[in-house]
Amino acid sequence: MTAHPVLPPLDASAPDRHTGQGERALWSAVVRCALDDLDYEPLDSTLYAQAAAFFSSGGEWRASRTEVADMLGCHADDLRRCGLRHIAARRHAAGLPPLPPEPRPLPCPVPPLRLVRLEATYLPKTKRGRPKTGWRDRNGGVNPFKFDPWREIGDAAD
Secondary structure: OOOOOOOOOOOOOOOOOOHHHHHHHHHHHHHHHHHHHHHHOOOOOHHHHHHHHHHHOOOHHHHHHHHHHHHHOOOHHHHHHHHHHHHHHHHHHOOOOOOOOOOOOOOOOOOOOOOOOOOOOOOOOOOOOOOOOOOEOOOOOEOOOOOOOOOOOOOOOO
C-alpha cells in the first residue's frame, strides 16, 4: 500500500479527528426525521405523536431533547420552538385549532426573603498589655514571619 502524496499516512494510534462531526450528523438526522414525521405522518399516528411529544412535552422528553441539543451544540428551547412551529403549521393546514398554551407555573406563595443590611461598626481601641513574644531568632529579634495585627503602625518611613 503506497501513501497518498497529499494525505498524511494513516496512524491507528491517533484519535479520529472527525468523530465529533459524525455524531453531530447522526443527531441532526434524528431531529430531521422527527421533523419529517411532524410534516408527513397522519395526525393520529404513533410516529406523529412521538415526534410531537419530543418537541413539546416535558419530563423524559425534555431530558432527551436537552441531550440531543447538547450534541448539536444548540439550546433545547431552540429545538422546541422549531418543533412547535412545524406542529402549528401542520394543525393550521389541517384546519385544527392551535395547541393551547402551556399553563404557567403559579407564583410562589412564600414572600421573597428580605436581606439583612449589615453596617460596619468601629469599636474603640483597647489597651493591651505587653504583647506575647513568639519565636525569636538567634539574634534575639522577633520572628519576622509572625504577623501581629495589633502592632503599632508608625510613620510611613518605619
